[in-house]
Amino acid sequence: MKLLNKSIKHLSISILGIVTIWSVFFYVNMLKEIKRSIDEGLENYKRIIIQNAIKDPSILNKQYFDESFFTIHKIDKQHAITVTDSYSDTILLMQDADDAEPEPEPVRMLITAFKIDNQYYQLKIANSMVEEDDLINELLWDVIWLYTILIIGIVFINNIVLKRLWKPFYNFLNQLKKFHLGKTQTIPETNTNIKEFTDLQKVVNTLLVHNIDVYEQQKEFIGNTSHELQTPLAIATNKLELLLEQGSLKDKEAKNITEIYQVIQRLVRLNKSLLLLTKIENKQFLDNQTISINTIVQQSLHDLEDIITFKNITVTVEKISDLKIQMDATLASIMISNLIKNATFHNNENGTISITIKNNSIKINNTGPGSELDKKVIFNRFYKSNLKKNNTGLGLTITKAIADLYAITINYHYKNTSHLFELIFFK
Amino acid sequence: MKILIIEDEQQLLYHIKESLEKEKFLVETASDYHSAYEKIFIYEYDCILLDIMLPNGSGLELLNELKKAKKSENIIIISAKDSLDDKLKGLELGADDYLTKPFHLAELNARIKAVIRRKELNGKNTIEFGNTTLVFKERQFFVDNKLVTLNRKEFDILNYFMSNKNRLITKNALAEHVWGDNTDQADNFDFVYYQIKNLRKKLVKSKVTFEIESIYGVGYKLILI
Structure with missing residues (x-):
């Protein structure tokens, strides 16, 4: 897998994770903010209702939620004392344009109590709230869009920026691929000011120079080995040839010398073959x-x-x-x-x-x-x-x-x- | 015939010298760059045997100097390096032949004689022995001036023997010379034996005045009867 694709793969997966976690947090926070804002509205509404009730006691008989979203019930003192302002999520039947008949809708409700002329009342105020599944649905689509745009953006940026950034690297790599020890004369080089690449180039080239040295030494060693072994073998061969030529040898001596001569000849062949093999394995023939x-x-x-x-x-x-x-x-x-x-x-x-x-x-x-x-x-x-x-x-x-x-x-x-x-x- | 051997390995130098003196050559020696340089430019030689790796310098440099001085000696490089580069370089610089160590003394004789023969201006390009003559250009063999037909290999064998008259030629040397590097296998010796047997028959039949004598089972010698 190419680096470019690999980075896109990793980025896509991690961005998917980040976006998912972010959308959960975003959803929770948004819901909290919405509720707080509604709660503030309800609080304000409460004050207005109580002020109005003082002026116009007829409101105090409002038993049902209808056009204005509140109810007032009489309660006894005992009960009233225990009441504190409480906000809760509940369901009321409501109907709007796209509903055929009233449907249960989520509402935010404030339950509180107040006192007018020594009489205690309980006040319930409701306010319609966002539907959570609608919100989730909406948010999900937004997140999918965001994710898609991000990925497209990353692919695009990767392709343009990374390709350009990595160009010296690929250039260097291609030169390295073509490099053949003992054949290539020039050391791979590419122009870049990116530190990692210049470092890589330095390290690789140090290694190459060292390898070239070793290779040259090895070549020299092979040549030397050849020289060192061939010369004694030549001396032995020629000495035995001269000895055998003397003509004054007894049969047994001659037989022994002949055997030694054949052994030396075997050594000569062995040495030649080994040298050839070493040369091949060192890739010294590549014409x-x-x-x-x-x-x-x-x-x-x-x-x-x-x-x-x-x-x-x-x-x-x-x-x-x-x-x-x-x-x-x-x-x-x-x-x-x-x-x-x-x-x-x-x-x-x-x-x-x-x-x-x-x-x-x-x-x-x-x-x-x-x-x-x-x-x-x-x-x-x-x-x-x-x-x-x-x-x-x-x-x-x-x-x-x-x-x-x-x-x-x-x-x-x-x-x-x-x-x-x-x-x-x-x- | 004067020959200069330039070789730093004393024992090898000594053996080559001994072998070449048996061939009635006048042999001089040098074992380092400077003495070789001196001798080359003071005297004339019919053939120079030149080792490449020398103390104080390279044989190739000597070749270069000779080329610059336009001296056209016969030169045979004798080197332990069996490297194609060196071979080509040497031949390019005017060497006439390249022999890799270790070599057989018989092979060296044959090469020296071939090189000298090639450059002889009024050369007759023949070898005579006993009542026979070997003509190189036409690859013909005459016994008492009568043509005797030899096949390619028989001619090569006889040529090798005639370049090494009265000298021992081991089966190894003969096999390498005539059949090249193919012969590094054991059952070749049977084959050499078979070929020599055939050649002997032919020679006896055409009444030559020499024979191929077997020496201790290790090789052969061409001697006058």
């Missing part, structure tokens, strides 16, 4: 170009021609389409040729290899001795089927590392004594 898988397959088969003939392997290549991908040429070649090499070397005499190239995949199927390989570990470093002792055990690991780098899926299947490796491009 992408359009590569034809068909051509690579052809080239690999050509390189292996002699061995294929020697082992009398039948190769069939089915090119359903011309598969082209964006990849580093060296890596593409290593990835495919490693699989074809495996299919050749781990094959039986008189075996078969069948290669199928489709528009988004390549399948390499070969007969072979031995049983199904363990899918979980075949791509691990130094995994070896027990058949061949002299492999580095890194060929498939290298292929997998390259596949991972380009988000290529690699699958292994085993069926009827034949091994199938499949590469699927463009997920």
